[in-house]
Amino acid sequence: MTLRPSPEKLLALGMSFWNAKALLSAVELGVFDALADGPADIATLRARLGLHERSARDFLDALVALQLIDRNEGLYSNRPETDFFLVRARPGYVGGLLEMANNRLYESWGHLTEALKTGQRQSENKEEGDLFAALYADPHRLRGFLAAMSGVSAGAANAIAGKFPWRDYKTFIDIGAAQGMVPVTIAGAHSHLQGGGFDLPQVGPVFEEFVAANELAGRLRFYPGDFFADALPRADVLIMGHILHDWDLDQKRTLLKKAHEALPAGGALIVYEALIDDDRRENAFGLLMSLNMLIETAGGFDYTGADCQGWMREAGFSETRVEHLVGPDYMVVGIK
Numbered sequence: 001m002t003l004r005p006s007p008e009k010l011l012a013l014g015m016s017f018w019n020a021k022a023l024l025s026a027v028e029l030g031v032f033d034a035l036a037d038g039p040a041d042i043a044t045l046r047a048r049l050g051l052h053e054r055s056a057r058d059f060l061d062a063l064v065a066l067q068l069i070d071r072n073e074g075l076y077s078n079r080p081e082t083d084f085f086l087v088r089a090r091p092g093y094v095g096g097l098l099e100m101a102n103n104r105l106y107e108s109w110g111h112l113t114e115a116l117k118t119g120q121r122q123s124e125n126k127e128e129g130d131l132f133a134a135l136y137a138d139p140h141r142l143r144g145f146l147a148a149m150s151g152v153s154a155g156a157a158n159a160i161a162g163k164f165p166w167r168d169y170k171t172f173i174d175i176g177a178a179q180g181m182v183p184v185t186i187a188g189a190h191s192h193l194q195g196g197g198f199d200l201p202q203v204g205p206v207f208e209e210f211v212a213a214n215e216l217a218g219r220l221r222f223y224p225g226d227f228f229a230d231a232l233p234r235a236d237v238l239i240m241g242h243i244l245h246d247w248d249l250d251q252k253r254t255l256l257k258k259a260h261e262a263l264p265a266g267g268a269l270i271v272y273e274a275l276i277d278d279d280r281r282e283n284a285f286g287l288l289m290s291l292n293m294l295i296e297t298a299g300g301f302d303y304t305g306a307d308c309q310g311w312m313r314e315a316g317f318s319e320t321r322v323e324h325l326v327g328p329d330y331m332v333v334g335i336k
């Protein structure tokens with residue numbers, strides 16, 4: 001007897017945007033903030049969140065079924081992960097990424113088919129310059145984007161702080177540091193290190209605020225600049241996280257060459273991303289991230305560890321290696 005295949009997985013995948021949007025709206029409405037101080041009943045939540053009578057029960061119970069909140073005897077409460085990671089006022093908050101997904105990516109991804117056919121970026125302001133010029137023209141969007149980057153990089157930052165041999169180096173600079181999650185995490189874990197973050201000048205105040213809030217202003221400073229127009233600042237270790245994937249191949253090569261020029265002999269470049277597996281068939285997140293770059297940027301794309309090591313060797317790095325960090329994130333280390 002031949003078994004008929006089941007369509008269940010296909011239909012669940014096709015409809016999975018329902019789950020995603022329920023979570024994104026929960027973050028937008030502040031469901032997890034409303035439960036931060038303890039359990040609440042439906043009437044209290046309706047008032048706090050401004051939910052319509054028709055939607056409240058189904059929405060909150062859908063969040064229970066998605067295991068984002070709990071319900072006991074009519075009282076809703078946060079689950080441990082949502083309480084730790086999705087309450088805005090808490091230091092562990094990573095919802096900046098989900099806020100950006102809700103505000104920007106959700107709509108842009110609605111134009112995926114057009115992007116696939118035209119190869120053109122589809123972000124909200126697709127006619128304006130590069131992604132960063134368009135984002136940074138509006139201070140509110142600038143802050144939102146930089147906070148989102150902290151959400152994307154928090155896990156990788158911890159892993160880089162733990163796995164790289166920092167005791168062999170004294171100085172480091174994160175190139176394209178955004179709010180500074182990576183330098184703050186590394187400097188917080190290794191008290192002998194000095195360094196900072198390099199980024200476009202508009203990012204300076206946001207970086208400095210975050211560093212000061214983490215009491216690291218004595219060891220971390222901001223280096224303003226444009227990595228295409230200016231030389232990179234010098235340090236024993238340079239880091240590029242989610243930088244190369246924003247740019248086309250020539251621009252990737254230029255950035256690697258500039259990093260090589262700025263390092264001393266024996267210095268290290270750490271590139272980290274959600275790398276695509278070398279065989280390009282397993283890491284769906286890395287491949288979808290590359291499609292996100294199609295949606296978001298003029299020529300950006302993600303790549304495999306083998307691709308990156310090849311470009312590093314062309315730029316002059318003598319030793320290269322790939323190490324897993326956490327989840328889909330890997331680092332590629334090049335030694336000059």
Ligand SMILES: C[S@@+](CC[C@H](N)C(=O)[O-])C[C@H]1O[C@@H](n2cnc3c(N)ncnc32)[C@H](O)[C@@H]1O
Pocket residue numbers: 132149150152153175176177178179198199200203225226227228240241242243246
């Ligand atoms: C995708 S974010 C990555 C942020 C951070 N490294 C991380 O992984 O969370 C790219 C960063 O590159 C910075 N950037 C973009 N163009 C730049 C340029 N021409 N010169 C310097 N920094 C730039 C942006 O401001 C932004 O902080």
